[in-house]
Amino acid sequence: MGEDLEKLKQQLPLLDYLRQQNWSGRPAGQGTEFVGLCPLHPESRPSFYVNARKNLFYCHGCGQGGDLIRFVELSLDLSFPQSLAYLQQQGVPAGAADAREQAAVFYQQQFLCHPEALRYLEQRGVHDPALIEELHIGYAPGGNLRRHLTNQGHSLESLQRDGLVNPQGGDALYRRVVLPCFQDREVVNLYGRSIGAAFPHRFLPGPKGGLFAWDSVRHFSTVILVEGLLDLAVLWQAGFRNTTCAFGTHLTPLQFQQLSEPPARVVYIVFDQDENQAGQRTAHHLARCLATVSVPARLVELPAGHDPNSYFVAGAAAADFADCLEGAHPL
Ligand SMILES: [Zn+2]
Numbered sequence: 001m002g003e004d005l006e007k008l009k010q011q012l013p014l015l016d017y018l019r020q021q022n023w024s025g026r027p028a029g030q031g032t033e034f035v036g037l038c039p040l041h042p043e044s045r046p047s048f049y050v051n052a053r054k055n056l057f058y059c060h061g062c063g064q065g066g067d068l069i070r071f072v073e074l075s076l077d078l079s080f081p082q083s084l085a086y087l088q089q090q091g092v093p094a095g096a097a098d099a100r101e102q103a104a105v106f107y108q109q110q111f112l113c114h115p116e117a118l119r120y121l122e123q124r125g126v127h128d129p130a131l132i133e134e135l136h137i138g139y140a141p142g143g144n145l146r147r148h149l150t151n152q153g154h155s156l157e158s159l160q161r162d163g164l165v166n167p168q169g170g171d172a173l174y175r176r177v178v179l180p181c182f183q184d185r186e187v188v189n190l191y192g193r194s195i196g197a198a199f200p201h202r203f204l205p206g207p208k209g210g211l212f213a214w215d216s217v218r219h220f221s222t223v224i225l226v227e228g229l230l231d232l233a234v235l236w237q238a239g240f241r242n243t244t245c246a247f248g249t250h251l252t253p254l255q256f257q258q259l260s261e262p263p264a265r266v267v268y269i270v271f272d273q274d275e276n277q278a279g280q281r282t283a284h285h286l287a288r289c290l291a292t293v294s295v296p297a298r299l300v301e302l303p304a305g306h307d308p309n310s311y312f313v314a315g316a317a318a319a320d321f322a323d324c325l326e327g328a329h330p331l
Helices: 002-011 014-020 068-076 080-090 096-112 115-123 129-134 145-151 156-162 229-237 253-260 278-292 308-313 318-326
Strands: 025-027 033-036 048-051 056-059 138-140 176-183 186-194 201-203 222-226 243-245 266-270 297-299
Touching (some): 002 068, 014 048, 014 056, 014 068, 096 138, 096 145, 096 156, 115 138, 115 176, 129 229, 145 156, 186 229, 253 278
Antiparallel strands (some): 025 033, 033 048, 048 056, 176 186
16 A cells, blocks of 8 residues: 555656646746645635655645645545545556657657748748747657657557557647647647648647746736737747737636736737637636736737737738737726
8 A cells, every 4th residue: 555655656746746737836946846826725926835856745825735645635625545546547647748848859850851841830920940949849740759759668558648649549740830838847738730621729638738938928017818829929929028828718727827926917818800709709708807806908909800820921010019009908
């Protein structure tokens, strides 16, 4: 029993488990400690500490602390044996982040030998080589990732569990430009944008890790929120480095929490201008929710039918977009 317990805790480090649950922590002090908002009680200032080396947590807000099992007991209101059974069922792929990291690097290398990937990005208005490198943009031609990663020592089973390889044994991402999603400098997911006829958007299973590049964006006093990574790419390229992305219009609790955490900021929401007004309605709803936590929001209107990406592809310049921001209105 005790041995099983130790093995389980080694296979599934507390920090990995918390990240899978969308917990976002930043390094605190000496490397192995992280701090973030407490998942066990409501709070607006981070007081939940995780020591990755000791595999323990402690919250200065609610006074709870312990190991992975204790955390599961508290967060899911389970008994000790129930928590243990729950964790054993999770079947969490040990080293999954590792495989995704290696896949991201491999796809970046592939990008260089498949000119169709750069051609696609150029059609989508992204052409700055420094930005392409900064965003770690890669390309999945399909059909060669599985061999590469099994050569690196990953089992087929683990790659399938992690979603990089599909149940039929083929690569999950095929003819897609790939943008990795980072959290605390780790690749937590991969976004694949189809360059062909396949469904345009694809993520691997599991969380996407909060707002994109939140570490670099959170310090701005105004933040631009967009739907997609290609919207973000053209805006960063045009100098709007205060842009983040929620991978869609429906924010996860973590993403919402991030927008409302200190320091205070004004959020400019730039969702797609759909003809059926869906994007506008979602933006309104989000602005109202933000108002309830005292975060002022502005609704940005682009010319009809445009999203930030298509607006720039259609020839808009940074000054045009700045005008749209200027004309943005509160609720
Ligand atoms: Zn707490």
